[in-house]
Amino acid sequence: MKTLAHRIPVxxxxxxxxxxxxxxxxxxxxxxxxxxxxxxxHAFISYKAPAPxxxxxxxxxxxxxxxxxxxxxxxxxxxxxxxPPATKDAECMKYIRGRxxxxxxxxxxxxxxxxxVSGSNDYFGTPVNPVDKSRxxxxxxxxxxxxxxxxxxxxxxGTDTAGSIRVPACCCGIAGxxxxxxxxxxxxxxxxxxxxxxxxxxxxxxxxxxVNGMELLEPGFQNEYARAKAANPLAKTIRIxxxxxxxxxxxxxxxxxxxxxxxGFTVIPLSAEFHEEWAKAQHDGNLVAAAxxxxxxxxxxxxxxxxxxxxxxxxxxxxxFSRKYDDEAKREAAIARRDxxxxxxxxxxxxxxxxxxxxxxxxxxxxxxxxxxxxxxKFIKIQNTVAVNYAGVPAVAIPVPxxxxxxxxxxxxxxxxxxxxxAALLNIGRLAEKRS
Numbered sequence: 001m002k003t004l005a006h007r008i009p010v011x012x013x014x015x016x017x018x019x020x021x022x023x024x025x026x027x028x029x030x031x032x033x034x035x036x037x038x039x040x041x042h043a044f045i046s047y048k049a050p051a052p053x054x055x056x057x058x059x060x061x062x063x064x065x066x067x068x069x070x071x072x073x074x075x076x077x078x079x080x081x082x083x084p085p086a087t088k089d090a091e092c093m094k095y096i097r098g099r100x101x102x103x104x105x106x107x108x109x110x111x112x113x114x115x116x117v118s119g120s121n122d123y124f125g126t127p128v129n130p131v132d133k134s135r136x137x138x139x140x141x142x143x144x145x146x147x148x149x150x151x152x153x154x155x156x157x158g159t160d161t162a163g164s165i166r167v168p169a170c171c172c173g174i175a176g177x178x179x180x181x182x183x184x185x186x187x188x189x190x191x192x193x194x195x196x197x198x199x200x201x202x203x204x205x206x207x208x209x210x211v212n213g214m215e216l217l218e219p220g221f222q223n224e225y226a227r228a229k230a231a232n233p234l235a236k237t238i239r240i241x242x243x244x245x246x247x248x249x250x251x252x253x254x255x256x257x258x259x260x261x262x263x264g265f266t267v268i269p270l271s272a273e274f275h276e277e278w279a280k281a282q283h284d285g286n287l288v289a290a291a292x293x294x295x296x297x298x299x300x301x302x303x304x305x306x307x308x309x310x311x312x313x314x315x316x317x318x319x320x321f322s323r324k325y326d327d328e329a330k331r332e333a334a335i336a337r338r339d340x341x342x343x344x345x346x347x348x349x350x351x352x353x354x355x356x357x358x359x360x361x362x363x364x365x366x367x368x369x370x371x372x373x374x375x376x377x378k379f380i381k382i383q384n385t386v387a388v389n390y391a392g393v394p395a396v397a398i399p400v401p402x403x404x405x406x407x408x409x410x411x412x413x414x415x416x417x418x419x420x421x422x423a424a425l426l427n428i429g430r431l432a433e434k435r436s
Contacts, residue, residue, distance in 0.1 A: 042125035043146040047106035056103040060153035063107040066090040066188040075110040077123040090188025109143030138171030140164040145172040155213040163385025166397040170359040170412035181392030228423035235264040241352035248361040251404040285390030355416040363408035
């Protein structure tokens with residue numbers, strides 16, 4: 001990987017998450033930030049600025065990922081104060097530590113226990129969205145996205161269980177890659193759904209940055225990406241299946257359509273039957289995520305220092321599990337439905353090279369409603385991400401400018417591809433972002 005000798009310019013500010021929070025927070029209220037909140041923009045839980053003259057690639061690591069000698073807080077006051085330091089690095093860090101051209105600048109903030117699509121954190125502070133400070137940054141990898149968007153890091157590592165890389169990338173106007181399930185080890189990463197949904201991936205300002213991030217995680221990836229570019233150097237040779245999601249802001253759909261047309265892709269509308277299958281997969285993915293969160297977090301839900309927001313989310317996972325999975329046989333049947341969804345995708349990818357749809361159906365919500373129950377429930381309904389995790393396939397979020405007077409200035413197109421097609425997807429993203 002080539003060292004980044006330049007610094008990515010700071011965007012003109014003004015200019016994710018686990019979907020189980022959607023149906024839960026119906027009666028709880030939240031207090032203001034509790035000390036010690038990290039300094040604005042609250043992107044990091046711990047931060048060390050590079051030394052003067054350091055031109056290395058600056059890497060932020062989501063504080064869901066173990067780093068030897070440091071506590072993995074998972075964004076939680078309880079773990080921050082009570083968990084012992086990690087005895088070794090997470091597996092995904094194994095190729096990074098020995099590099100002399102990378103400087104780890106800190107551990108990035110996140111939603112507590114990676115639960116929450118808004119990216120809010122009541123203890124460490126909610127990261128400030130540099131595109132519009134009045135809006136939420138998206139979660140759960142909120143600090144990772146803000147660190148990159150505010151030029152505090154060139155690349156950040158995040159995790160994506162139900163959208164936690166793509167949602168904050170969309171909200172903060174940067175790029176994010178959800179990797180194929182199992183491609184990058186999650187050993188040493190705080191578990192949400194390690195058996196079915198959890199992934200590790202990079203966030204960066206653009207596709208070149210994502211390629212750098214993948215090279216850190218998987219040496220040799222740059223060569224794979226170069227082959228993908230050589231195989232399809234022009235957009236017109238690439239078939240894009242266009243998925244339209246009911247309820248999407250027409251301005252977002254229009255912006256994505258313009259971007260695809262300007263790039264020159266061959267766009268193929270997807271069938272009504274595929275739309276129905278997508279909706280079913282979104283539903284099943286939500287249930288799997290909710291049950292997994294309960295299993296992994298219920299034991300610490302009542303401890304002092306666990307936030308009310310996260311506690312209610314974990315409790316909701318219990319309700320979902322007990323109502324939807326009356327016994328183990330029904331639970332296994334729900335998981336088994338993934339095979340049908342994967343087959344639908346396999347058949348679809350015989351006709352198209354990738355699927356394009358918005359990451360979010362609407363602009364991110366304002367922070368002044370971010371600490372209410374209604375907010376979390378509303379936000380979760382507008383993300384189009386968990387069906388991808390449910391299938392285990394990769395997806396990349398690419399910023400798309402919005403030309404709507406008085407509106408949030410950016411959205412994201414999400415390109416979804418077959419398993420292990422990250423290099424091809426990043427080539428598609430490269431061709432699309434050239435038209436931004």
